Amino acid sequence: MSATAKRIAMWSGPRNLSTAMMYSFAARGDCTVWDEPFYSAYLEYTGMDHPMRDEIIAAHEPDPDVVASICKGPVPGGNAVFYQKHMTLHMIEGFDRRWMRSCTNVFLIRHPARVIASYAKKREGTTLDDVGFVQQSQLFDEVAGWSGKPPVVIDSDDIRAAPEEMLRKLCAAIEVPFTRKMLHWPAGGNEADGVWAPHWYAAVHRSTGFDGVEGPLPKLGGVYAELALQALPYYERLAAFKL
Template sequence: MRIAMWSGPRNLSTAMMYAFGNRADFAVWDEPFYAPYLKATGANHPMRDEIIAGHETDPIIVAQRCLDTIPDDKPHFYMKHMPHHMITGFPLDWARDCINIHLIRHPARVIASYGAKMDHMSLEDIGFPQQTALFEKLGGIVIDSADIRADPERMLRKLCDAIDLAFDSAMLHWPIGPRSEDGIWAAHWYNAVHESTGFAGAEGDLPEIETAYSPILKEAELHYEGLIERKLT
């Protein structure tokens, strides 16, 4: 089994990678198209030079590896992907041989969290239109991060059932600290999850968003609402 988990940034995606990576039967891969995206776009992200130097930057090679032999001879492969990394010209046919899962989060929470790490953002930076486009092209399963945080075992069991995978309680907890599968960018982005040993509890009220980001929020909500209608419940 090969899983392509698609989500925008600040969306429980690293915790989900840790959950699957804590199973003995899964190898995981952290954002394999991030370095190709940075090299191709010139996007000014934290640790850009280190990421490009430390990870494969050819999208064709990365795409081939998505379907290559699974690392460590594991039976299953979990790949954490971000829709906005798949820019025009990057191969996508490989994803048709995967189980595609779309992890979503309310855009107000994404904007607030992303803004705490980046000085600037656009709608495209947080990936909502790209995720809609990928869902329309690939289909797949939609799951809301809020539902996972509210009841991790229930939702992970439902997700495993939906993809015909036996649930493993190892998905609910993981060792504190960094993991060997982390991308180089973990030093900037993964502080909170490195301090965790499992999924955080249910979130509170939606955060207030700066007026400057109101247009982004409005557009992102349209994409979020289109996907949430299809979510796993």
């Protein structure tokens, strides 16, 4: 591993442009990507019933200590950059988080109304824990506490509005060189996709770059509207620090 190798831990909830961002970094040519490293361990330790639960646990590493050791270890493939796409809800209490100090931690955010509208189409009975806003805020505070400064925050809406500008800002903030290769990727998915990709990644598999600006916020009703209101303060708090 190069002495200048960069490990990036990108923290988001689900439906946050997180897979497109992983594809963007994979397209660099100098970057190894890892899709939701702790997903199997999260399901194994919590007993949560997610789509394809048994397949995920069987196909991916369920021991959080093994996952952590890889996250902080040499970059697989000897690349200069190791991009880890993490879900905030997967980093449950009891999982050792010391590995995070070996990474540049970045927080990818998206307005909760958009997240909840998208997530509810894929999995019924959505709860505040499922969408990861509370956990994201807690992890942000934890990183800020031991690093002595707020970690980098980037908003998915801003990326979609101006992909090159925002990726240039992100790369400067995390001290990796920007390349225009990050703006496009082949359709059809990536070999690093988790086994859960068929359930969750249909839209991004059709893409070859970042989609354009989204329209007005979706109108939510009932329990989903209340859920968005509960999540909004956590989103707005991190949005105050965004690039």
